[in-house]
Amino acid sequence: MLSIAAFCLTAEAQQRPLLTDDIDITPPGAIEISAGVDFFQNAKFPLSGITGDLTRVGDIRLKTGFARNVEFQVEGSLQNFVAINSRGPTPIGLTVTGNSTTDTDDFTVSAKIKLFNESNRLPGLGFKAGFQLPNTNQARGIGNNNINVFGKFIVQKSFGSVVNRTPRFKAYGNFGIQIMTAPVELFTQNDVWIYGLAGIYRVTSQVNIASEVNGRISTTRGGAALGTESIGQYRIGAQIKASGLRFDTAASFGLTKASPKTGIIFGVTYQSPAFFPLAQ
Numbered sequence: 001m002l003s004i005a006a007f008c009l010t011a012e013a014q015q016r017p018l019l020t021d022d023i024d025i026t027p028p029g030a031i032e033i034s035a036g037v038d039f040f041q042n043a044k045f046p047l048s049g050i051t052g053d054l055t056r057v058g059d060i061r062l063k064t065g066f067a068r069n070v071e072f073q074v075e076g077s078l079q080n081f082v083a084i085n086s087r088g089p090t091p092i093g094l095t096v097t098g099n100s101t102t103d104t105d106d107f108t109v110s111a112k113i114k115l116f117n118e119s120n121r122l123p124g125l126g127f128k129a130g131f132q133l134p135n136t137n138q139a140r141g142i143g144n145n146n147i148n149v150f151g152k153f154i155v156q157k158s159f160g161s162v163v164n165r166t167p168r169f170k171a172y173g174n175f176g177i178q179i180m181t182a183p184v185e186l187f188t189q190n191d192v193w194i195y196g197l198a199g200i201y202r203v204t205s206q207v208n209i210a211s212e213v214n215g216r217i218s219t220t221r222g223g224a225a226l227g228t229e230s231i232g233q234y235r236i237g238a239q240i241k242a243s244g245l246r247f248d249t250a251a252s253f254g255l256t257k258a259s260p261k262t263g264i265i266f267g268v269t270y271q272s273p274a275f276f277p278l279a280q
Contacts, residue, residue: 152176
């Protein structure tokens with residue numbers, strides 16, 4: 001029902017171009033920074049009634065290890081651009097003029113904890129919790145400008161031979177809940193299920209293939225509150241390690257009515273050496 005395939009070049013967490021979290025922790029004292037550009041066709045923004053082609057520039061993922069089993073993360077896009085294809089009814093006032101609009105992203109701050117390492121028989125277990133900041137301006141038609149909080153469990157198991165600390169195949173999944181503020185309904189929220197299922201297949205020491213299903217499911221009876229609809233996407237792509245960097249690309253396909261129809265993702269990741277005494 002859910003699909004698999006992502007991959008890893010080292011033992012550290014390597015999400016891009018995927019959204020699903022694994023349990024691996026960035027080494028204490030090291031900083032991993034990823035930056036990318038995403039293109040999505042026929043993206044929907046139910047709160048503003050806008051539909052258009054979305055470009056996310058500077059899709060940043062910053063991670064650092066605080067301990068051997070604790071990681072701090074910041075994620076978000078520096079700038080979002082939407083080429084507007086159509087407009088529908090909206091309950092909010094918009095400042096959008098012309099055929100396009102821009103805005104920053106709602107950044108997410110979170111912490112990930114590895115609870116148990118995987119064994120020969122049992123999978124590893126982790127937990128991630130965080131919150132989404134209200135950085136957007138809803139009048140620009142892209143973001144909801146709300147605070148949303150979430151928590152989810154992470155399960156992971158590796159299979160096949162291990163070469164240079166890297167398994168041939170690694171499967172991992174996420175399941176949890178996100179409490180989303182309803183943007184236009186007073187004293188209302190939507191508690192949505194969040195999920196992800198991914199895997200990791202190492203083709204060579206430099207190349208991996210990746211795929212996942214990731215999204216959220218509304219639990220509200222009679223339809224989700226505006227701006228909290230169910231969304232989901234399937235991604236499939238690759239990672240290539242070269243010159244001390246990890247390059248990635250993927251294609252995405254929407255799974256719900258509120259999801260972008262298709263998309264393409266490009267990015268690069270760099271991990272610094274551990275430079276704090278904490279790493280010792």
